[in-house]
Amino acid sequence: MVSSQDIEFFKNIVGSENIYSDKAHLIAYSYDATRNRFEPDLVIFPRDENDISKILKYCNEKRIPVIPRGAGSGFTGGALPSEGGIVLALEKHMNKILEIDMENMVAVVQPGVINIELQKAVEEKGLFYPPDPASQDYSTIGGNVSENAGGMRAAKYGITKDYVMAIRAVLPNGDIIRAGKRTIKDVAGYNIAGILIASEGTLAVITEITLKLIPKPKLQKTAMGIFPSVESAMNGVYKTMASGVTPVAMEFLDNLTIRAVETSYKKGLPIDAGAILIIDVDGNLEEDLDLQLSTIEKVFRENGATQFKIAKDEADAKNIWFARRNASQAITIYGNKKINEDVTVPRSKLPETLRRFGEIAEKYRLQIPCFGHAGDGNIHTNVMVDKNNPDEVERGYKAIEEIFKATIELGGTLSGEHGIGLSKAPYMKLAFSNEEMNLFRAIKKAFDPNNILNPNKMGL
Ligand SMILES: Cc1cc2nc3c(=O)[nH]c(=O)nc-3n(C[C@H](O)[C@H](O)[C@H](O)COP(=O)(O)OP(=O)(O)OC[C@H]3O[C@@H](n4cnc5c(N)ncnc54)[C@H](O)[C@@H]3O)c2cc1C
Numbered sequence: 001m002v003s004s005q006d007i008e009f010f011k012n013i014v015g016s017e018n019i020y021s022d023k024a025h026l027i028a029y030s031y032d033a034t035r036n037r038f039e040p041d042l043v044i045f046p047r048d049e050n051d052i053s054k055i056l057k058y059c060n061e062k063r064i065p066v067i068p069r070g071a072g073s074g075f076t077g078g079a080l081p082s083e084g085g086i087v088l089a090l091e092k093h094m095n096k097i098l099e100i101d102m103e104n105m106v107a108v109v110q111p112g113v114i115n116i117e118l119q120k121a122v123e124e125k126g127l128f129y130p131p132d133p134a135s136q137d138y139s140t141i142g143g144n145v146s147e148n149a150g151g152m153r154a155a156k157y158g159i160t161k162d163y164v165m166a167i168r169a170v171l172p173n174g175d176i177i178r179a180g181k182r183t184i185k186d187v188a189g190y191n192i193a194g195i196l197i198a199s200e201g202t203l204a205v206i207t208e209i210t211l212k213l214i215p216k217p218k219l220q221k222t223a224m225g226i227f228p229s230v231e232s233a234m235n236g237v238y239k240t241m242a243s244g245v246t247p248v249a250m251e252f253l254d255n256l257t258i259r260a261v262e263t264s265y266k267k268g269l270p271i272d273a274g275a276i277l278i279i280d281v282d283g284n285l286e287e288d289l290d291l292q293l294s295t296i297e298k299v300f301r302e303n304g305a306t307q308f309k310i311a312k313d314e315a316d317a318k319n320i321w322f323a324r325r326n327a328s329q330a331i332t333i334y335g336n337k338k339i340n341e342d343v344t345v346p347r348s349k350l351p352e353t354l355r356r357f358g359e360i361a362e363k364y365r366l367q368i369p370c371f372g373h374a375g376d377g378n379i380h381t382n383v384m385v386d387k388n389n390p391d392e393v394e395r396g397y398k399a400i401e402e403i404f405k406a407t408i409e410l411g412g413t414l415s416g417e418h419g420i421g422l423s424k425a426p427y428m429k430l431a432f433s434n435e436e437m438n439l440f441r442a443i444k445k446a447f448d449p450n451n452i453l454n455p456n457k458m459g460l
Pocket of ligand 1: 032033067068069070071072073074075077078079090111132133134135138139140141142143144145146147148149150151152200201202204205206207417418454
């Protein structure tokens with residue numbers, strides 16, 4: 001699809017040292033965290049926005065697909081070149097923190113900046129960038145914005161979209177645009193930055209992001225509640241959040257997950273518990289944290305918690321968090337293939353959602369351990385199957401479809417954080433009407449009439 005003449009043209013823009021078509025690069029850039037593979041024809045490392053503009057203009061004229069890529073840690077195939085073409089890899093050159101503006105409390109970054117590097121840089125100055133996806137050590141801010149990534153702290157601090165103030169981007173025809181401002185308020189014109197957030201590289205290549213920062217809270221404490229059933233824990237979640245306390249994080253592990261962690265790591269977890277809730281609270285005063293914890297304990301106990309344990313120190317807190325941080329790996333004891341989704345429901349629907357997922361597991365005779373960001377209504381459902389057993393794999397996918405249907409019926413969404421990409425594209429019709437899908441397609445067409453930018457994604 002990419003000719004030698006095209007390659008010569010790109011070399012003149014970025015230099016031959018920034019263009020690769022050798023097998024090693026094509027394989028390296030054919031994956032993301034889904035482990036599906038599609039090889040591109042070419043990998044280009046643009047040096048700046050002008051390079052991107054020239055490359056896109058040319059590709060638009062020649063109808064060459066272009067796939068923007070950060071770290072390739074996406075869980076839904078968003079950065080995969082499913083129709084070949086060019087992977088535009090932004091992590092190599094476009095990875096600078098351009099400014100930390102203390103007076104306005106904003107950071108301006110290039111898209112290839114790694115999330116944790118930004119967090120560290122602003123924390124050195126007493127500021128705080130809260131979005132902390134579990135992939136924070138390697139995922140990029142450009143990828144985070146394009147997927148609207150969330151993290152453990154979302155229950156209190158929200159997700160990536162809550163921190164994006166402005167974006168610079170290149171449209172598929174090469175035009176460079178600015179969307180948003182370094183202002184708290186901005187109601188002039190359409191919210192184009194809002195449309196670009198979570199657009200999964202289908203509308204424009206994001207080249208610069210202005211992010212809101214907040215003061216870093218001085219104190220943090222961790223606690224754990226143990227519940228007899230997953231429903232009682234889920235009642236505890238939404239009632240806590242409605243009680244006026246806002247924990248930073250409120251994460252859950254169901255019984256299957258607790259057992260898996262205990263089998264794998266022997267941490268002394270209560271294997272007969274229906275669920276565990278792990279919470280962090282933060283603030284600037286000890287008394288404030290103590291009040292938050294006592295309120296949470298009261299609500300937890302009113303909803304059946306049999307134990308409530310506050311971490312004594314940092315080591316104890318780390319130990320409590322160990323179970324959650326290692327849940328994903330531990331549950332592989334139930335099957336060598338994990339079909340995992342990140343559905344999200346209104347918090348008050350969590351008890352019913354978990355009950356229905358339990359029924360789906362029984363119906364299809366499968367193990368479906370669940371854990372995740374209960375405080376956000378975001379459940380990581382993991383349908384575990386034996387990949388060498390076609391019947392089980394088929395039942396697994398049927399179970400997933402029912403999980404999506406139940407989620408939508410309960411007012412929830414297909415994805416709370418991982419996006420749609422390729423893997424969830426077939427399910428878009430469950431969540432959106434024809435009219436809504438047509439509106440999405442019209443937006444795509446307005447930005448990318450020739451469909452060169454990340455084609456084939458999001459069911460468009
Ligand atoms: C172990 C693990 C844990 C994870 N935990 C979380 C979690 O807690 N929360 C969460 O939300 N996600 C999580 N993820 C998923 C993933 O890390 C996030 O979606 C992340 O935001 C992707 O960033 P990336 O830099 O890897 O982007 P990529 O995977 O490279 O790209 C993701 C999408 O963004 C597009 N894109 C990337 N950069 C740009 C750009 N500059 N302009 C336009 N489009 C662009 C790509 O085309 C693609 O569609 C996890 C992944 C792994 C492997």
